[in-house]
Amino acid sequence: MRRFLLIFLLLTSTCFASVKIGVITDVHYDNSTTPVEQYLFNLAGADAHYRQTSTSDARMAAAMTSFESESCDFAVQIGDLINGPGSVDGFATAALTTITSIDIFSGVTWHVLGNHEATMAHAGTINITTEFWDDLDTQASAGDRTLDPWQAAYNGVTDDAAYYWEQNGIRFVVLEVTGSANSIENSASQRTWLSDNALDTTLPVVVFMHAGLIVNPTYAYANMSNANAATIRGLLEATPGQVQVVLNGHFHRNGISGFGTDNLFEKVNDILYIHGRGSILAAQDGNVSVPAGTVADGAYYVIEIFPNAFGNPAQANVVITGFARGESKPINKFIVF
Numbered sequence: 001m002r003r004f005l006l007i008f009l010l011l012t013s014t015c016f017a018s019v020k021i022g023v024i025t026d027v028h029y030d031n032s033t034t035p036v037e038q039y040l041f042n043l044a045g046a047d048a049h050y051r052q053t054s055t056s057d058a059r060m061a062a063a064m065t066s067f068e069s070e071s072c073d074f075a076v077q078i079g080d081l082i083n084g085p086g087s088v089d090g091f092a093t094a095a096l097t098t099i100t101s102i103d104i105f106s107g108v109t110w111h112v113l114g115n116h117e118a119t120m121a122h123a124g125t126i127n128i129t130t131e132f133w134d135d136l137d138t139q140a141s142a143g144d145r146t147l148d149p150w151q152a153a154y155n156g157v158t159d160d161a162a163y164y165w166e167q168n169g170i171r172f173v174v175l176e177v178t179g180s181a182n183s184i185e186n187s188a189s190q191r192t193w194l195s196d197n198a199l200d201t202t203l204p205v206v207v208f209m210h211a212g213l214i215v216n217p218t219y220a221y222a223n224m225s226n227a228n229a230a231t232i233r234g235l236l237e238a239t240p241g242q243v244q245v246v247l248n249g250h251f252h253r254n255g256i257s258g259f260g261t262d263n264l265f266e267k268v269n270d271i272l273y274i275h276g277r278g279s280i281l282a283a284q285d286g287n288v289s290v291p292a293g294t295v296a297d298g299a300y301y302v303i304e305i306f307p308n309a310f311g312n313p314a315q316a317n318v319v320i321t322g323f324a325r326g327e328s329k330p331i332n333k334f335i336v337f
Contacts (some may be wrong), residue, residue, distance in 0.1 A: 019168040020073050021073065021075070021076060022076070024076075024279050026252055027077065029057070056279075056280070062300070063279070064102060064105040075109040076112065076208055080114030080115065080250070081114065111136055112209065113176045114210040115180070115211070147163065148197050150190050152182040161190070169203060169307075170305070173194070175209040176210075177212075177213075185228040185232065186228075191231070199236075201242075206245045206307070208247050208248075212248035212251070213273065214229070240270060243271055246272070247276060248273070264327045265331060276300075278298070300324065302320075304319045317331070
């Protein structure tokens, strides 16, 4: 059977080279000396969850060590890397330079704005381009983001907020989906950039964003793009077979799904949406309160993507390897949702 499926795949789909990506989201770095900070989700049952901020460096180090040993082509953290003002003891901009565990991975680590970083940028606490991207991308030059970034003003400073790059025959697009004034659901300019620039390619496309585009309306607070989610999905679906995978974080638990029964991923109009569990809070399934935050209670992933040829309506083949409380799933076009 396996041989038949492999032959069938080769005969029916022209595949590009695969790419192996290390993925981590919602680390919530903090310089707190207080081990646990209570944080209420107010989901069904208003269950209380906890952030153990003091383990942030250990959680990042564990992920980057795995990404290195797995020989990932690159890594990406999908937002809310830092907890920001208002957290226990705060988090100074200068402390960004102390996040040295990222450098355990010898490849390039890309970064996506989360709602916490966007809030700080609008308040003038951080400058995204020079005090966030550049301080963190120690293996990547600033020029890596100048292919065609979408720039927006934050507290009077113009920064790169969304961008794309090309690698292994795939275009990777980073969007700002944070609920801020510049977030794609609120910014016609970013939507135009997505449609006219970022998606102007004959390569298959993989998209990274912090908050997702698929969510149960009951939990609308968790979906920053709820207002225009259908519009944004329409842009991604405009050319069938082009955008093949979308990865997001933000939900911390499992991607509170409005479609299907598997919260890790879902397929909508031939695009595979993957919802990563948070590094800081992956232990919750249902309304059970667990003082999570340790490495074992976190989650991160190695995701290998085998994209199909542009224009092929079948989705990419994807293998997800989960670590700690991350889930592992092989996902391919033979699985029927």
